[in-house]
Amino acid sequence: MSVATVSRALNGSGYVSKEAKERVMAAAKALDYHMNVNARSLTSGKTYTIALVLPDVTNPFFPAVARGVEDYASDNGYCVMLCNTDGNSRKESDYLTMLRSRKVDGVIFAVSVPSKSRINTLLDDGIAVVLVDRDLGDSYDIVKTDNVAGAMLATNHLISLGHTRIAFISGPMQLATSQERIRGYRDAFVSKGIPFDEQLVVEGDFRMESGREAMCHLMNRVDRGGENGFTAVFAANDLMAVGAVTALEESGFSVPTDVAVMGYDDINIASVMRPRLSTIAQPKYEMGWIAAETVIRRMSEPKAPRLEEILQPMLVVRDSTVERRGALA
Amino acid sequence: MSVATVSRALNGSGYVSKEAKERVMAAAKALDYHMNVNARSLTSGKTYTIALVLPDVTNPFFPAVARGVEDYASDNGYCVMLCNTDGNSRKESDYLTMLRSRKVDGVIFAVSVPSKSRINTLLDDGIAVVLVDRDLGDSYDIVKTDNVAGAMLATNHLISLGHTRIAFISGPMQLATSQERIRGYRDAFVSKGIPFDEQLVVEGDFRMESGREAMCHLMNRVDRGGENGFTAVFAANDLMAVGAVTALEESGFSVPTDVAVMGYDDINIASVMRPRLSTIAQPKYEMGWIAAETVIRRMSEPKAPRLEEILQPMLVVRDSTVERRGALA
DNA sequence: AATATATATGTAAGCGCATACACATAGTTG
DNA sequence: CAACTATGTGTATGCGCTTACATATATATT
Numbered sequence A, B: 001m002s003v004a005t006v007s008r009a010l011n012g013s014g015y016v017s018k019e020a021k022e023r024v025m026a027a028a029k030a031l032d033y034h035m036n037v038n039a040r041s042l043t044s045g046k047t048y049t050i051a052l053v054l055p056d057v058t059n060p061f062f063p064a065v066a067r068g069v070e071d072y073a074s075d076n077g078y079c080v081m082l083c084n085t086d087g088n089s090r091k092e093s094d095y096l097t098m099l100r101s102r103k104v105d106g107v108i109f110a111v112s113v114p115s116k117s118r119i120n121t122l123l124d125d126g127i128a129v130v131l132v133d134r135d136l137g138d139s140y141d142i143v144k145t146d147n148v149a150g151a152m153l154a155t156n157h158l159i160s161l162g163h164t165r166i167a168f169i170s171g172p173m174q175l176a177t178s179q180e181r182i183r184g185y186r187d188a189f190v191s192k193g194i195p196f197d198e199q200l201v202v203e204g205d206f207r208m209e210s211g212r213e214a215m216c217h218l219m220n221r222v223d224r225g226g227e228n229g230f231t232a233v234f235a236a237n238d239l240m241a242v243g244a245v246t247a248l249e250e251s252g253f254s255v256p257t258d259v260a261v262m263g264y265d266d267i268n269i270a271s272v273m274r275p276r277l278s279t280i281a282q283p284k285y286e287m288g289w290i291a292a293e294t295v296i297r298r299m300s301e302p303k304a305p306r307l308e309e310i311l312q313p314m315l316v317v318r319d320s321t322v323e324r325r326g327a328l329a
Numbered sequence C: 001a002a003t004a005t006a007t008a009t010g011t012a013a014g015c016g017c018a019t020a021c022a023c024a025t026a027g028t029t030g
Numbered sequence D: 001c002a003a004c005t006a007t008g009t010g011t012a013t014g015c016g017c018t019t020a021c022a023t024a025t026a027t028a029t030t
Helices: A003-011 A018-031 A037-044 A061-075 A089-101 A116-124 A147-160 A176-192 A208-225 A238-250 A268-272 A284-300 B003-011 B018-031 B037-044 B061-075 B089-101 B116-124 B147-160 B176-192 B208-225 B238-250 B268-272 B284-300
Strands: A049-054 A079-084 A106-109 A128-132 A141-145 A166-170 A201-203 A232-235 A260-262 A279-281 A308-311 A314-316 B049-054 B079-084 B106-109 B128-132 B141-145 B166-170 B201-203 B232-235 B260-262 B279-281 B308-311 B314-316
Touching: A003 A018, A037 B037, A049 A061, A049 A089, A049 A284, A061 A079, A061 A284, A061 B061, A061 B079, A079 A089, A079 B061, A089 A116, A106 A284, A116 A128, A128 A284, A141 A147, A141 A284, A147 A166, A147 A176, A147 A232, A147 A260, A147 A279, A147 A314, A166 A176, A166 A208, A166 A238, A176 A201, A201 A208, A208 A232, A208 A238, A232 A238, A238 A260, A238 A268, A268 B268, A284 A308, B003 B018, B049 B061, B049 B089, B049 B284, B061 B079, B061 B284, B079 B089, B089 B116, B106 B284, B116 B128, B128 B284, B141 B147, B141 B284, B147 B166, B147 B176, B147 B232, B147 B260, B147 B279, B147 B314, B166 B176, B166 B208, B166 B238, B176 B201, B201 B208, B208 B232, B208 B238, B232 B238, B238 B260, B238 B268, B284 B308
Parallel strands: A049 A079, A049 A106, A106 A128, A128 A141, A141 A308, A166 A201, A166 A232, A232 A260, B049 B079, B049 B106, B106 B128, B128 B141, B141 B308, B166 B201, B166 B232, B232 B260
Antiparallel strands: A079 B079, A279 A314, B279 B314
16 A cells, blocks of 8 residues: 555545545544645645734724634635734734745735735735735725725714714724725715814724824814814724723713714624714624635635625614714814 | 755754855845745644634633734744634534644643543644633643632622622533632632522523523522522623623613622723623733743643643722612512 | 556655755864 | 864755556456
8 A cells, every 4th residue: 555545545536446445544543643734735835724914803803803714714624823913014024924934825914004015925925815904905805895985874874963073083094994984984074065174083093092092182172272173073993982982981071962972893892882882883704704715716716807895884873973962062 | 055055054053154154045035035834844843833722712801812822922933823613512623633633833722612532632642732711620731810719809899898699690611710710609608608599600601692691590580589689790701791781781770789790801891881890800911921831831841740820810890899789689 | 359448556756844974174182 | 294073065865745657457448
């Protein structure tokens, strides 16, 4: 019995007599033999590994995505490596080169610092790449939700409640996601013919604390000049919305009575905090799932046209948004 | 220039002339060469990969742990594979054999279904294993917090508030973690000489919905007989506590006025929900970090005596616990 | 019966790397 | 200067696996 026969028996490839196959299988079971996947990848070129590169699993948006990725991946024989970049350019780059030398088959990438050249390096190495959530122009496969539509949904909801002075706490400006949400926010005003005040948008970094800070900023400006008032705030993600609510309450304002607050993402916190947060729900799990499906598909068709999956966000109205009263207007 | 020289230059092993080394490095840079880690692992036997096997990243307790693992691991040249088992015996077992054939160097394991034989299989394969959070007797390396102490802290806090009828929503009974917490809960009663009612403990599964269900159970029993009343509930994790609060409020009771509620874990939700949840804080990130440190240490000393890291939990008093009033007593 | 085809197995090479060993040269020591 | 050591490089083998190719036997086709 040669190694070749054994290999064929184990893989079900080529011709192997029933009898030989049975012997191999029996021996494998008896010895508790398990294929060395790494050795195989040496010849096959496939590692059946995909990497999930994201800013921070600790941000409640990502675990759901990760779960989606993992479910699809493991159902299809892939393992997933988890890589946290903290939005740090250095870490991001270090990880990418590490992934290259590990020959992962694909990477699902929630970019923090947009760099096409980095991604191209992966592609040149034959590694499939798909972006999740944060887009990067029309060069790469992407799975995201329609952020413009989502932000419009949110803003229109607020407008329909009688708010016209709506502050916006955005995400990091270099991210397409942030740009798209801010665009939806603006478009909502334009489409209703409501004047729009650039002073009301403040940049955050998607973390809770930055939402708090942004809110303080906003409130300070009102106090000083009597100008820049607002009756509602729309934060580009729930975490910042939570921070904003905290800041508001610390300053003695109540949500939604004094100011209405909208979030984005619909993380679990949103439905449990008080007031329960109105928000834009994203299909996080599905995003991850589809992203995994997409990278895997891409692996076998490196030359296929760009894949673009744009899911629809959904307005979830809870208790943090209510008809305009406005203590800060 | 032979492959051997190149290998030595790249690894800094053996004798290599300065000049040769420079040439190699220059060429490597010029060609954007990266070591094929998998190929290397064929000869070295090390994959520089560790697996993190846990029930569900989506449970807010775990992302922090995962983050701790990842930080320590990546700082030391290791990648981490994420494996969700859903507490499903089948998935758990499937993953373990997959990890064996991938020759991971170590696995950090939050066990769902206690099975020593499974773990021994890994160990026999030369894979380092360390348990996190859920213990399994004194056979394996473990990183956890002192659950007995934690549960006592919680229960004593409630008792000191005047509560004597304290319901307990436990985790799955087959988990040591659950047993330990229930033991702490009981011990608190015993040490104060307060009678203890077995009827007041209900089993949950650590998920939010099960907390809700357990709470309904508890309330139903009160309604029927007039017996089994309670003025406080201690849930074995925050998620179930949230579920319990929900159930209570749905039934028209208010927390903490009618019944006080304590959680366990101190996930981010706890400080944001209303009422803000009193809970037992676990050093989640540290647990992950130390677990990673421990597996990596174990790899180089397979025969060393068992490593046991027991961290201390901390009482965090917020708004969900307050002096006994009791509408359900 | 001669030839073609399907089936079955083995041999050998190679994937990208590390390393034992042989060998060669330079530097030290007495 | 002989003998030895430290330094540098190359050759060859193997890690565990797949696969092209060669070979062999059984079965089918004309």
